[in-house]
Amino acid sequence: MRTVEDIEIRFPGSLAEALAWQADEKTRGRPLAGGTDLMVQWESGVAAIPERAVSLWGLKELKGIRETPRGIEIGAMTTHTELRSSPLVREKLPALAAAAATVGGRQIQNRGTIAGNVANASPAGDLAPTLLITDGLATAASASGRRDIPLAKLFTGYRKLDVRADELLVSFTLPALPAGAREKFHKIGTRAAQAISKVMGACRVRVQNGTIVSLAVSLGSVAPVPVRLPELEQWIAGRRVDLNLLEEVERRASAEVHPIDDIRSTATYRKWVSGRLVRALLEA
Amino acid sequence: MSTVKRTWVVNGERWTVDLPPGRRLLDALRNDLGLKGTKEGCGEGECGACTVLLNGEPVTSCLIAAGQVPDGAEIMTVEGLEKTEGGRILQEAYIERGAAQCGFCIPGMIMSSFALLSKTRTPDDAEIREAHAGNICRCTGYEKIIEAVKLAANRWPEK
Ligand SMILES: Cc1cc2nc3c(=O)[nH]c(=O)nc-3n(C[C@H](O)[C@H](O)[C@H](O)COP(=O)(O)OP(=O)(O)OC[C@H]3O[C@@H](n4cnc5c(N)ncnc54)[C@H](O)[C@@H]3O)c2cc1C
Ligand code: FES
Ligand code: FES
Numbered sequence: 001m002r003t004v005e006d007i008e009i010r011f012p013g014s015l016a017e018a019l020a021w022q023a024d025e026k027t028r029g030r031p032l033a034g035g036t037d038l039m040v041q042w043e044s045g046v047a048a049i050p051e052r053a054v055s056l057w058g059l060k061e062l063k064g065i066r067e068t069p070r071g072i073e074i075g076a077m078t079t080h081t082e083l084r085s086s087p088l089v090r091e092k093l094p095a096l097a098a099a100a101a102t103v104g105g106r107q108i109q110n111r112g113t114i115a116g117n118v119a120n121a122s123p124a125g126d127l128a129p130t131l132l133i134t135d136g137l138a139t140a141a142s143a144s145g146r147r148d149i150p151l152a153k154l155f156t157g158y159r160k161l162d163v164r165a166d167e168l169l170v171s172f173t174l175p176a177l178p179a180g181a182r183e184k185f186h187k188i189g190t191r192a193a194q195a196i197s198k199v200m201g202a203c204r205v206r207v208q209n210g211t212i213v214s215l216a217v218s219l220g221s222v223a224p225v226p227v228r229l230p231e232l233e234q235w236i237a238g239r240r241v242d243l244n245l246l247e248e249v250e251r252r253a254s255a256e257v258h259p260i261d262d263i264r265s266t267a268t269y270r271k272w273v274s275g276r277l278v279r280a281l282l283e284a
Numbered sequence: 285m286s287t288v289k290r291t292w293v294v295n296g297e298r299w300t301v302d303l304p305p306g307r308r309l310l311d312a313l314r315n316d317l318g319l320k321g322t323k324e325g326c327g328e329g330e331c332g333a334c335t336v337l338l339n340g341e342p343v344t345s346c347l348i349a350a351g352q353v354p355d356g357a358e359i360m361t362v363e364g365l366e367k368t369e370g371g372r373i374l375q376e377a378y379i380e381r382g383a384a385q386c387g388f389c390i391p392g393m394i395m396s397s398f399a400l401l402s403k404t405r406t407p408d409d410a411e412i413r414e415a416h417a418g419n420i421c422r423c424t425g426y427e428k429i430i431e432a433v434k435l436a437a438n439r440w441p442e443k
Contacts, residue, residue, distance in 0.1 A: 009351050107343050108344070
């Protein structure tokens with residue numbers, strides 16, 4: 001039986017070298033970031049052992065967090081530890097910082113990356129909802145150029161992304177929290193630490209004088225892809241926050257999602273808890 | 285099978301290995317270097333028994349392809365503890381507080397303790413629990429481990 005030791009892992013010296021390999025089917029390899037998803041999938045036999053892999057870990061072009069006019073730009077190989085401890089992310093993308101702090105334990109946070117979390121495209125990936133609420137974009141690169149993909153269009157189906165085989169995710173650009181807005185992330189799992197989410201969500205909301213000006217809310221694990229709740233978002237704008245509103249929010253959020261049964265939870269539970277979760281996100 | 289050469293500093297000593305790049309760091313440490321202190325529990329990143337420090341940060345060595353550990357990387361395993369003052373303090377504290385029962389989780393657990401105390405001199409309970417959340421212990425119920433970490437924190441060297 002082939003094992004991880006049979007994989008020809010290659011170590012590019014630069015992003016350009018990696019992209020040149022990915023351009024050609026004969027040299028292309030499975031992108032390997034921190035390996036916290038891939039190594040498990042390979043070792044447990046969930047995923048087939050590929051011929052080749054390309055290690056992206058350590059590529060300088062894929063590291064770093066900086067502020068740009070379009071938003072906070074986060075390199076693909078930024079780890080959960082770097083996300084949760086970056087002052088810029090904590091201040092301008094607080095839901096992302098909070099989500100990163102709940103991924104696995106320290107050991108996983110030190111190796112797991114933002115691109116790996118997104119590209120693994122698990123419905124239970126904790127970062128996705130916190131990215132979706134920013135209306136930001138992902139950038140993919142290939143040997144022939146770069147392409148921005150709105151995050152709203154990145155997830156195309158169960159474990160599927162709008163990223164071609166010759167492309168690599170290189171960064172995420174996320175508009176910062178606007179003045180007067182706040183963000184929250186919340187996840188529901190079986191235990192507090194190192195548990196895969198049953199349902200998780202994030203919101204970015206702006207409230208002025210007790211009235212909701214705008215809301216972006218996103219849930220994960222309630223559909224094959226992480227979703228926004230556009231009907232609720234439209235309905236709520238301009239309404240006053242009070243107990244009645246929160247009850248109506250709970251009802252509408254629950255009605256707007258269509259989850260399924262799987263090994264981690266049931267559709268009925270997820271539908272109910274989605275309503276509770278969105279309500280909790282809005283309760284400051 | 286093509287192999288890669290890597291030179292690491294493991295517990296303060298230079299080692300050069302020549303291995304398949306996908307070999308788990310856990311297997312490289314145990315078999316190529318003969319450092320059998322690091323244990324394999326689940327082999328899936330869940331239990332933390334295989335925790336070692338890579339450039340001072342705890343990682344699960346069962347999930348790391350050894351080829352991804354670059355030249356010059358500093359690795360510390362449970363065998364390296366007794367070479368440091370903090371490590372000896374931690375070992376004593378674990379013994380005094382009776383923090384090990386079957387002992388299987390300890391080589392990983394104590395590396396998480398070491399990483400925590402190297403950065404945070406006086407961690408509170410929540411910080412101690414969070415720092416060990418990636419390490420599962422089937423025996424102790426964690427209380428004695430937390431007590432041991434607190435005791436070690438009190439005795440931790442100034443620098
Ligand atoms: C014990 C444990 C607990 C965990 N807990 C959580 C949790 O609480 N929440 C959570 O969300 N996840 C969790 N995870 C899953 C995992 O750690 C994260 O999803 C992590 O962020 C994956 O990143 P990585 O760098 O390790 O990805 P890898 O495993 O290296 O790669 C994952 C996928 O992304 C692809 N990929 C990587 N980089 C790129 C790129 N630049 N371009 C294109 N494709 C790319 C790979 O080909 C692969 O398909 C856990 C895992 C373990 C083992
Ligand atoms: S053996 Fe590595 S985490 Fe369990
Ligand atoms: S002492 Fe037995 S598993 Fe921790």
